[in-house]
Amino acid sequence: MAIERLIKFTLVFTLAVILMGAYTRLSDAGLGCPDWPGCYGHLAVPSASHDLAKIETHFPQMTIEPEKAWLEMIHRYIAGALGLMVLAILILCIKHPHAPKKLPSFIAVLIVFQAALGMWTVTMKLMPIVVMAHLIGGFSLFALLLLLYLRLKPLRIPGGDSYARKLVPLALVSLGVLVIQIILGGWTSSNYAALACTTLPICEGNWVDNLRFAEAFSPFQGDHPSFEFGVLDYATRMTIHVSHRVWAVVTAITLILLALKLRYAQSNIMRNSGYLLLLLVIAQVGLGISNVVMNLPLGIAVSHNAGAALLLLTLVFINYALWRKA
Ligand code: HEM
Structure with missing residues (x-):
């Protein structure tokens, strides 16, 4: 079916947009263009000398950095293309008598909101709550597109797999635990807390006595x-970083437990999902540790973001497959 192929392509494209967003943020290019939707009022990054002269007058505090500005603009263009794909999916679903209608409509609303968050990310000068919401919006879009794809597929677990069905509560808890970990990761990144702790396993110095949860998780941080x-000051960033690391332990244990239990499922699809989950958890923890010991190299940080997105997809799939009637 044309819709299924389009959704499959859109899923891969969404991952590319998420990674491009992470690359832009981690390259400190989020403010490469200080206005929205254009860049210094232009459709492309301005380079002509008369444009640059005008920019000096209109944006006196800004120095144009073409590389950063291009990263930001490419992210905006491909996000715009993703918006058009989501619109096409919605139209196809509305036309198709057996396709779901509510889910694609919700996805379309979400992408409009996601565009607004992209705008606020720039106009509110990288306010962490907005940056984190933009990251969560992208991940939600990714997960909902997979759900739509699965809704269009007649996926059934052969024979019902009564053993795997007993894992429904654990699978649901795992998804919840992972979502919290992703939010904590987004908060770590958007508050530039990645390098607050540079030693393993948790943090250096007398970190236990310096934890400041109220400040660390206050959504608003005043006018700047x-x-x-x-x-934020050091102790507050350290608290955010430590929370992400400690919850990583909870996440890893929960997800590995689910993956190991899935080994005994009767259906191949559930067993293989378990192996994939196990592989992704190990890779994700390895990438997280590499982030810390290698001082946040761009490639590793972007891969850590990709790992989180793929873990989310795997758990959405496992939950969906377990809930689906035989
Ligand atoms: C267990 C599963 C884990 C998941 C699902 C996860 C997820 C995430 C996510 C979604 C982000 C935000 C990435 C971004 O904004 O681009 C993040 C950031 C981060 N994570 Fe993890 N993480 C995990 C484990 C770990 C571990 C074990 C460590 C270290 C020991 C770690 C260290 C970090 C650091 C330092 C950042 C900030 C990087 C930055 O500034 O972009 N993570 N994590």
């Missing part, structure tokens, strides 16, 4: 001309 590079 810009939130680029973070506005």
Whole structure:
């Protein structure tokens, strides 16, 4: 069916947009263009000398950095293309008598909201709550597109797999635990807390006595001309970082337990999902540790983001497959 192929392509494209967003953020290019939707009022990054002269007058505090501006604009263009794909999916679903209608409509609304969050990310100068919501919006879009794809497929577990069905509560808890870990990761990244702890396993110094949960998880951090590079003090960033690491232990244990239990499922599809989950958890923890010991190299940080997105997809699939009637 044309819709299924389009959704499959859109899923891969969404991952590309998420990774491009992570690459832009981690390259400190989020404010490469200080306005929205254009860049210094232009459709492409301006380079002509008369345009540059005008920019100096209209944006006196800004120095145009073409590389960063291009990263930001490419992210905006491909996100725009993704918006058009989601619109096409919605139209095809509305036309197709047996396709779901509510889910694609919700996805279309979500992508409009996601565009607004992209705008606020720039206009509110990388305010962490907005940056994190933008990251979560992208991940939600990715997960909902998979759900739509699965709704269009007649997926059934052969014979019902009564053993796997007993894992429904654990699979649901695993998804919840993972979502919390992703939110904590987004909060770590958007508050520039990645390098607050540089030793293993948890943090250096007398970290237990310096934890400040109220400040660390307050969604609003006052007025600042810009939130680029973070506005929180060391102890607060350390608390955010430590929370992400400690919850990583809870996440890894829960997901590995589910993966190991899935080994005894009767159906191949559930057993293989378990192996994939196990592989992804090990890779994700390895990438997280590499982030810390290697001082956040761009490639590793972007791969850590991709790992989180793929873990989410795997758990959405496992939950869906377990809930589906035989
Ligand atoms: C167990 C599963 C884990 C998941 C699902 C996860 C997820 C995430 C996510 C979604 C982000 C935000 C990425 C971004 O904004 O681009 C993040 C950031 C981060 N994670 Fe994890 N993480 C996990 C484990 C770990 C572990 C074990 C460590 C270290 C020991 C770690 C260290 C970090 C660091 C330092 C950042 C900030 C990187 C940055 O500034 O972009 N993570 N994590």
